[in-house]
Amino acid sequence: MERSVFYISDGTAITAEVLGHAVLSQFPVNTVSYTLPFVESEERANAVRERINTLYQQTGVRPLVFYSIISQTVRDIINSSDGFCQDIVQALVAPLQGELNIPPAPEANRTHGLTAKNLGKYDARIAAIDYTLAHDDGISLRNLDQAQVILLGVSRCGKTPTSLYLAMQFGIRAANYPFIADDMDNLRLPEALKPFQHKLFGLTINAERLAAIREERRGNSRYASLRQCRMELSEVEALFRRHQIPYLNTTNYSVEEISAKIIDILGMSRRMY
């Protein structure tokens, strides 16, 4: 059975999506999802209610609705729809109110918003993205003293997406440096990286997966051959061990997981945005 799911918010609806998705992943059910952000006015809320009700009438299956909305009026409109409505934040606000012994004072539902209060932190995050882009793929080995982490690995093992995720999600300045085929005969840690031993982190990957990824990029090439992938990986992993550089096999992990593990292993602090 397929269920329709609505994620509704007066903000970006990213929180509603992430949590609703986490809750639904606990059940063996197929879903079709609709995300409706910026539902701030009664007019838009009425249109959303109409949409939920129409879908229910058409399918005969009650849509699931996860929402996060500050305005009581807007909330009431959503709640009066025929969907199965769950306020994702409120369920936790009530018990917390008891513990904190202060009433909630929701000014605006801007979990992902930009305010005078967090502008400096936001600018630091954008600066981290700039830094990371300027130090992607070994483009620049200057200013590595400003990096918080330097990722190392062969081509297409996940360095770039991981660096960008670290910058975007956590405001971490992440440089990355690729070991290329030409380096392999006499693989050494570049002199420019040696002063930063404590920030180095290696990424590796299974040879079969690497070959498949490279095949997509440059089919039928030596670069994509299983033999070449195996050789590069074994040389680079030997280097990681020789220099006692912590490393992680990324094959079965998403960028979220790889990033969280790097932060955990290196004991870095996480910032939230």
Add this chain to the structure above:
Amino acid sequence: MERSVFYISDGTAITAEVLGHAVLSQFPVNTVSYTLPFVESEERANAVRERINTLYQQTGVRPLVFYSIISQTVRDIINSSDGFCQDIVQALVAPLQGELNIPPAPEANRTHGLTAKNLGKYDARIAAIDYTLAHDDGISLRNLDQAQVILLGVSRCGKTPTSLYLAMQFGIRAANYPFIADDMDNLRLPEALKPFQHKLFGLTINAERLAAIREERRGNSRYASLRQCRMELSEVEALFRRHQIPYLNTTNYSVEEISAKIIDILGMSRRMY
């Protein structure tokens, strides 16, 4: 009064952070937060409980604990700590079970995980990041037919971070094209962009904020002068209007909000990762 907050998960803890942060933002309270991902073993759970209890003893203020953990044994250990413990997912699972009329079957708590089931979707996401990087800042005007959105705007108005966020969070292939100072005398939409009118989206920003951002990058330059910023913005906004390109003033919005608004305005579909 300052409260300590722990975000604990057997996965990346990103969901716990996002939701806990949303809940706490409803209260006028200052917090110091600790995120503890990959708490999968009894050993690690016991260490976490110890840390919570020690902090309570030292400060005399009960720490708040938001957690999301599948294993009942590990969960019981966290719950037996002296913190004020809230299971962020379970609060919504129970009512949903009644509605779905099926028991939850949590296989593994991998909201942000990589599985055989979602590997293709994950590869598409990485491909979107690759595409976006290759089409950042007008680097390449080839293959624009493959873009899902093309962002336009002056230097430092937010094109690059927004493009990367669209790719990273939503798997959207986002190109971007800068209008530079030299273009301004006779500003025109490049021929290469004209076939893709329906994918064009403009970003603009307040001149004062732009000047401040540019000043950081190239202090005391014509590029950063308020006069130059005002001129570029007014030329580019006129172009947006002339060509009926939808546009957004990014000054008071985060990349999350800008991205969600672009998707909303262009009627694009959101994918979840």
